[in-house]
Amino acid sequence: MAAVMIGVDPHKGSHTAVVIGAAEELLGQLRVRACAAQAERLLAWAEAWPERTWAIEGAGGLGHLLAQQLVAAGERVLDVPPKLAARIRLLGSGSTDKNDPNDARSVAIAALRSAGCLPVRADDHAAVLKVWAKRYRDLSRARNQVVCRMHAVLCQLIPGGVSKRITAGQAARILAAAEPRGAAGAARWQLAEQFLTDLRRIDIQRRDIQHKLTVAVQASGTTVTEIFGVGPAVAAAVLGDVGDISRFASKDSFAAYNGTAPVEVSSGNRVIHRLSLRGNRRMNHAIHMAAVTQIRYRHTKGRAYYDKKLAEGKTSKEALRALKRQVSDALYQRMKADARRAAGPGGHLGNGSTASAAGLHPADRLFGQATPGPAPTLRPRSGPSKATRPASTRRTRRSVPAHTSA
Helix, strand or coil: CCCEEEEEEECCCEEEEEEECCCCCEEEEEEEECCCCHHHHHHHHHCCCCCEEEEEECCCCCCHHHHHHHHHCCCCEEEECHHHHHHHHHHCCCCCCCCHHHHHHHHHHHHHHCCCCEECCCCCHHHHHHHHHHHHHHHHHHHHHHHHHHHHHHHHHCCCCCCCCCCHHHHHHHHHHCCCCHHHHHHHHHHHHHHHHHHHHHHHHHHHHHHHHHHHHHHHCCCHHHCCCCCHHHHHHHHHHHCCHHHCCCHHHHHHHHCCCCEECCECCECCEECCCCCCHHHHHHHHHHHHHHHHCCCCHHHHHHHHHHHCCCCHHHHHHHHHHHHHHHHHHHHHHHHHHHCCCCCCCCCCCCCCCCCCCCCCCCCCCCCCCCCCCCCCCCCCCCCCCCCCCCCCCCCCCCCCCC
């Protein structure tokens, strides 16, 4: 029997599956309720097509659980980005009707014709890092919100308010010395005390998550923490989103993914590159934090690279962008080396002579290389693919100096 592609449009309450052949002809469809038996029902229905590939829209989001269940059952599953499926529905499917069957068919066509749909792998260490990195990010945002609200209340209690940076201990001393006037002042004091309680709770939770991140990063055996400024939070944010580094064919494609590669906006004979606002913004922020940390310490080679760019006439923002690209290249090289080492005897770590500003000195490393990713096409079902063990990191600001490439 010919191979088929099964597209799935997942929802919280139900999943709609549509089967198409190599010519995009409709062969069947099924709608199942989202429940404990959802995977079993889909697999029983799909037995009519032994040579099958599943394509799930948003396999890293709403369709994550179903995708993982199918992978655990030995099925080949592809992850279809929602934007790609929407583009197929509007431009390639011949129908603009928005319903679940049409959406599922668009997902199947996108997986059938596009090489950008990646295979879904079983959750591994990268998934653990992603979970705790998201929790740490959410707590940090909550802390900033509480601090901002506390600042606003303290400005109404104390003349001139307080400095921008404030800790729970400082806030407690300020409240202890404050002398609220009237009922409104007492109410504001009580509100500030509640914010202080929230701040202390969040600080405790953040420390707990930091410990979990540190343990997970160390357990991964990654070397990206040798990059100056890359701590557990930064490493987990990067490694959790990257997953399998082999899906990036080069450091340039990795830089495009994280938004550190400039975007070309040329026209005619004018060749212009501008700041990219595309890519994974979480990873871009993590790289930004690593670069800023390098700039903050004058003994680092990252700071030397930054000063060099300033001397060349670059603005401070342009110099920072250039340094961020070097940090991106360093992360890529480290993750490639880690993947080769994890692959066993076939892996090759290289000699460390990568394109860097001053060469990779053992005690002064910052940067590391590449492998093409798979090209998803309609093919016979195969066993579940092995997930490359992801890497994680540990924050090391003072122990290892920075190094940057030219």
